[in-house]
Each structure stands twice: as C-alpha cells, then as structure tokens.
Amino acid sequence: MIVLRNISKIFDQGKASITAVDSVNLTVEQGQIYGIIGYSGAGKSTLIRLLNGLEKPTSGSVVINGQDIAAARGETLRQARLKISMVFQHFNLLWSRTVSENIAFSMQIAGAPKAQINARVAELIELVGLKGREKAYPSQLSGGQKQRVGIARALANNPDVLLCDEATSALDPQTTDQILDLLLDINRRFKLTIVLITHEMHVVRKICDRVAVMENGKVVEEGDVLSVFTHPQQPITKQFVRQVSQYKEEEAFNPELNSELDGTVIKLTFTGHSTHQPIVGELTLRYGLPFNILHGKMSQTAHGVFGQLWVNVKATPEQLNNILADLSKTDIESEVVTHG
C-alpha cells in the first residue's frame, strides 16, 4: 500500500519558488492500477519522483508498504528503491546491450547469481512476448518491443511497485493498446501495484482501477474510474472524460432527424455492472414489444462498460409507465427523449 500524506514539493529558484506538488493526499491499495492524469506542468513527474525517492518532499510523508521513503537515506533508501521500479516514456535502454543483457542489468547490479539471472531473464522474455529477440539490440526493435524490454527490466528484481512515466506516450494507438494489455495482464497475474502518470484519458479508461486528476500541483478530483467517467465533477476532469467517452453534443441521437418515428424514444445510460443485464431483451420478453435500437456508444473500462443507448418502442401509456418503473429498479438511468 502507498500512502502520501500532505505531500508538497517547492522548488526554490532564486527569489521565486515553484510549488510543483501542493498538499497531496493519496492512498494506493496493494494490487491496484492507479492513474494520475494531468496536463503538462501539473506536477505529475515530480509526484512520481517523490514516490521513488528521487526527490525529497518539502513537507509530508511518502509511505510505501510501511516504510517512509521520504525519510529514508543511504543504504535503506537504496534497498527500498530496488522494490520500486520504473518504466519510462523513452524506454531508457542501454543501446550497446542486447535485449537479454538489458533485462539482466539491474539483477547484475543487485549482485544476483548468474544462473538465477539467466532463469529470470528467460522467464521475463516469455512473459513480455519477446521470445526469439533475446540477442537483438534496441536499435533493431520497434517502439512497442523496446517498451516490452523496459517492462521486463523493471520486473527483474520482483518489485512491489511499478511506476510508469507516460509509458505509452511515444507509441502509436495500436501499440499503446498492446502495452496496456501487457501491463493489465502483469497486474492481474502478479497482483503488482502499478502507479502510472499520463495525459491520456484512454490509458486511464483502459486499465486503471482508480484515478487522480492533477492541476497546478493539486489533486482536484479522485475516485474509482467508473465514477469519475460517469460523474466527473471538475471542469478539467470533464475535459479529460470528453477525450474518450460520452457523446459530444453533435454525436448524440437527434430526434429531429427522425421525426417520422412512431412511439417513444428512451435514452438509457449504462454505468459499469448494469451492462451485464440483458435489459433490452428482458423488456422485450416481458412486454412482448420489440425495442428498436436507434443509436448508441459503449466504452469499456477495467471495471465494466459504460455508455448510452437510444431505443424506440411503441407502447401504450400504461406499458410505458411499467417499463420506466422496471428500469428505475435497475442501475440503468432512463430518460424519455420523445413521446410518440
């Protein structure tokens, strides 16, 4: 578990000072994927450097698995940092070393025996899907393959925490998704705690359990990913959510373009677990009425799907009341858009 208590970092620049991180409180549970999102200059890199002890906070404490990283010095800090690994945006590989040698490097530094290193490197190469590329040099690899090496290297010493600093920002969308799938697989398989910083809501939507939104050094909003996506509070969070989900006004169903439709148009809003219910099928069977799907968009998160669906049904006023009453008993929000 990671607990940040009232963490601030102020950089002194002569007469001026910059508050890069401002009174941040965060808790990351063991095994979670925790996203920290913000625009450039929000303080994300500083925060992640405070997590691995590369920066000391001006005030506050950073406790990882019971150990105060901010207070640790010398050998204690070195030992603690072996259990906190990092994956970088630009991979930071050693260009004169092969894939295997890059992965082995941190184990060699830690003084692990050769046989143990060889076995672990083989295991990690298999895990990250680089079998057959052991002897390749970084210059011979694609961006996605380089990041696979970066991830394998970060896992070599069996860390407790994996920090990802914009790990997919240098990759194309398809490769980004493959790397995110790999991180999710590693997290779920080994219950490894992952903290990632990003400026892309797609990354948060796809793999994070919780998210903190940073602006001007502060965490302005925090919560589980589905809640933040479905009910964003702050303007900046709404901007991020709009990047990947929810309809832009012009994309929503426009009843005026379908004025010839008979019956009632109902907008259904799904959040997470409600999407496991075959609600449209159930209502069709219960009332013997066909529901016509007009328009919809669903987005997947690590904790379920959310989105909106517009359906059309020709029902009597009594049937419609019953349908709306049935929907109100579920966690699907419903709204009558047009009455027929």
Ligand SMILES: Nc1ncnc2c1ncn2[C@@H]1O[C@H](COP(=O)(O)OP(=O)(O)OP(=O)(O)O)[C@@H](O)[C@H]1O
């Ligand atoms: N070593 C430093 N000395 C002085 N100011 C710094 C230092 N590191 C960061 N800052 C300042 O702190 C603020 C937060 O920077 P930080 O790099 O943490 O933000 P960020 O959200 O990671 O942005 P980016 O994605 O652009 O790196 C910025 O105003 C930056 O100029």
